[in-house]
Amino acid sequence: MSEKQNTRCAILETAARLFFTQGYHATGLSQIIKESSCPKGSLYYYFPNGKEELALECINCTRDLVIEKWNQKFSAFEEPAEAIQDFVHDMAEDAEKFDFQGYMPFSFWMAVETSSISDTLRAAGQDVFAAWQAVISERLVSYGMDEAKAKEIGVVIISLLEGALILTLTNRDKQPLLSAAKCIPYVVNHCPSF
Helix, strand or coil: CCHHHHHHHHHHHHHHHHHHHHCCCCCCHHHHHHHHCCCHHHHHHHCCCCHHHHHHHHHHHHHHHHHHHHHHHHHHCCCHHHHHHHHHHHHHHHHHHCCCCCCCCHHHHCCCCHHHCCHHHHHHHHHHHHHHHHHHHHHHHHCCCCHHHHHHHHHHHHHHHHHHHHHHHHHCCCHHHHHHHHHHHHHHHHCCCC
């Protein structure tokens, strides 16, 4: 990786960590510059439109990273429910590994806080959740499920996981995620059409 790519990555990683842990409004560009150890000019070079552009890039990077993780799980397991359970178990382990800090559910800062900041960030947030739901739904359809039901279950799975992750972080206990994981086979295999 070149020095320019390293600098851009350092800015993005620092910004994402700060946005996810302390929120969009509480995170200043000066703090991002200081904690990334990058020159001030670098931030404005890579993100000339400032904080909103940086937040948008963090949102898009998070979307892509999580899609990649979903695809890896679905490639590793034949049964969709098993893949989803393993994904949730990984979330629980990561939350515990980070001592329930600095590991924030995407929705906590993005959907609630940034959606009221601008239509651009709100649209990006909608795209993230739609993309994650689509990955799950497409896998369920390829496994033989009706498309309409698969879309509904994709919404339920993402809602379940985001809620369980918020409870896990609030309680500083991975049990809510582990409880959600136990319910996945029922949701995937026995949930009626709505």
